[in-house]
Each structure stands twice: as C-alpha cells, then as structure tokens.
Amino acid sequence: xxxxxxxxxxxxxxxxxxxxxxxxxxxxxxxxxxxxxxxLAIAVLFFFLGAPFAAALEIVIYAGAIMVLFVFVxxxxxxxxxxREQERAMLDFxxxxxxxxxxxxxLVELLYVLTAIESETSxxxxxxxxxxxxxxxxxxxxxxxxxxxxxxxLVGAYHLGHRFLQRDRGRRD
Amino acid sequence: xxxxxxxxxxxxxxxxxxxxxxxxxxxxxxxxxxxxxxLEVMLNSAALAFIAAGARWGQADGQVxxxxxxxxxxAEVSVGLGxxxxxxxxLQSLDMNxxxxxxx
Numbered sequence: 001x002x003x004x005x006x007x008x009x010x011x012x013x014x015x016x017x018x019x020x021x022x023x024x025x026x027x028x029x030x031x032x033x034x035x036x037x038x039x040l041a042i043a044v045l046f047f048f049l050g051a052p053f054a055a056a057l058e059i060v061i062y063a064g065a066i067m068v069l070f071v072f073v074x075x076x077x078x079x080x081x082x083x084r085e086q087e088r089a090m091l092d093f094x095x096x097x098x099x100x101x102x103x104x105x106x107l108v109e110l111l112y113v114l115t116a117i118e119s120e121t122s123x124x125x126x127x128x129x130x131x132x133x134x135x136x137x138x139x140x141x142x143x144x145x146x147x148x149x150x151x152x153x154l155v156g157a158y159h160l161g162h163r164f165l166q167r168d169r170g171r172r173d
Numbered sequence: 174x175x176x177x178x179x180x181x182x183x184x185x186x187x188x189x190x191x192x193x194x195x196x197x198x199x200x201x202x203x204x205x206x207x208x209x210x211x212l213e214v215m216l217n218s219a220a221l222a223f224i225a226a227g228a229r230w231g232q233a234d235g236q237v238x239x240x241x242x243x244x245x246x247x248a249e250v251s252v253g254l255g256x257x258x259x260x261x262x263x264l265q266s267l268d269m270n271x272x273x274x275x276x277x
Contacts, residue, residue, distance in 0.1 A: 008179050012187050019191055019214055023198030028206050035210055042221055045187075048179050049228040054236045061243050066213070066250050073254045074206065077261055083204075086268070090203055099200035103193045110189040114182060121180050124231030134233035135240065142237070146244040153248030160255030 008048045015041035026087035028074045032067060039063040050125030184225040191218035203269045205260060209253045216246050 015038050022034035039062045046055035135143060195214035202208055220242045227235015257267065264271050 002178060004178050009183075012183070016187070016190060016194070019194050023194065023202070023207065023211055023214070028204070031207065031210060035213070038214070039217065042217060045184065045221065046224055049184065049224055051224050051228060051236055051239075054224055054239050057240065057243060061247065062213075062217070066247060069250055069254060070206070070210070073257060076258070077267070079267075083267065087202075087204060087207075091201070096197075096201050099197050102200070103197040106196070107189065107193040110193065111186065114185055114189065117182055117185070119180060119182055120229060121178055123179055123181060123228040126227060126231065126233050126236060130233040131236045131240075135237050139237050142241055146241055149248050150244055153251045157251035157255045160252070160259050 004048065008045070011041045011044040011048070014038075015045065024091060026084050026091065028079055029071070032070050032074060035070075036063050036067050039067065050123050052125075053128035053131055179228075181225050181229045185222060188218045188222040188225065191215075191221065205253075205257050205267050205269055205272075208269065209250065209257070212249070212253075213246060216242055216249075 018034045018038040018041065022031045022038060025031035025034065039058060043055045043058040043063070046052075046058055192215055195211045195218060198211035198214065199208055202211065220239045223235045223238045223242070225235070227233065227238075260272060261267060
C-alpha cells in the first residue's frame, strides 16, 4: 500500500468516525467541533481526488463560515445542563433501533448498487481554471440562480433575525 | 500530488456511508440544531460523490455542482438558524416535538 493510499484511507476513517461522534453527542458545542473535524477530513479527500479548489472552498466556506454560524447560534442560545440531560435521554437504545434498522437496510442497498461499478483508479486532477471556464460558460444560468437563492436566504435570515432582536429589545425595556 | 491512485468506488462507498449516517442522525435527533447538522452531513456527502464523479471522468462539472451545493447549504443554514432563534424565543425549547402544531 502506497503512502498516498494510506493517507487517503486515514482521512476517510477520520471523516466517518468524527461524523458518527458529531451526531451522537449530547453537547451541541462538542458535536460542532467533531463536525468541523469531519469537514476538514473531507477537504483532505478532495485534495486526493485532484480537486484543490473544492478542498479550499470546503475549508473556507463550510468549516470557516457555515460552521462558525452554527457555533455563534449555539453560544447565543446558551444551552443549559437540563437540555443536555434531555438529549442524553433521547439517545437511549429504544429511540435509535428503528431508525438504525431502516438506515442499515438503505445502506445495504446502496452498497449492493455500488458493487456493480467496475474498479477505477485513474483519476484526473481538475484545476480551478477549468472549473471557472465551465462555471461561467455553460453553467452561467446556474450561477445566476444560485445568486438569487443566496439573496433570498439573506432576506429570509434578516427577516427572522430582525424580529428576534426587536423582541429582545422590547423585553429588556 | 498523488491523484492517480485513489480508488473512486471507495469514495462512493464513503459518500454512501456518510449519507446514511446523516439520515440516521436526522431520524434519531429531535433537537433542531442537531437536525440541521445532520442535513449538512447529508449535503456534504452528496458533494463528495459529485467531486468523485468529476475526478473519475476528468471533467469540471463535478466541482461546479459542488459549488452549487455550497450555495444551497449556505442559504439553507442561514434561514434554518434564523428559525432556530425564533423557535427558542417563542417556545423556549429546541425540541421539534414542541413545534408540531405550527402555531406557537
């Protein structure tokens, strides 16, 4: 096994382990840190797949912006010990066996489908220049739609957060 | 960069595993913050599959779709977290079971 392959499987293992840990924590702040580790491991996988620009975006936007937004909200809500106890109670076996069974069936089906594809290891690196040419060539309509979606998200987030702040101010007076 | 030796089908298996873990988390948790995190995991696993497919055929389309997924995730999280704040303000709870009536 070459070093590249070893590092690849190491990053894949870290991504899986930290994702499982993130979604089974009772404390939201701990879960967020595990999720950030998982995103960084996936960024490493992007590098191995020959997509350095996507890896950089994964770190800058996913781990850097989206997860920091989560961290801000968790800090703002200041979750109490009582909610943590409630979360621990939710993680009881009686709660997770049914979703576990359903997703296990789904996973087996997915893996069965994936056995049909033949093994392929010849990966070609795609550099940012090609991505940019494609993004602003055939996909320019998609870029416009994405910008409108982001604008709608901005307006929606402002609307919801604005009311939150206003109500907070009213209560303090 | 050793981009020539990575087996693509193992990346697809990993993406499937991550997606199933995210779906499991979404069904297991009732806390709205954890449900949003599970949605992020699922979106991210789909992005991983797109990058793997783009690398397999040496085309830029995979990374283009990755960027669209990034934009969707950002818009979804900003509105979702705004809703989390509103829910906390109006119901004093983050439990989805408290929000089933749609009217606080």
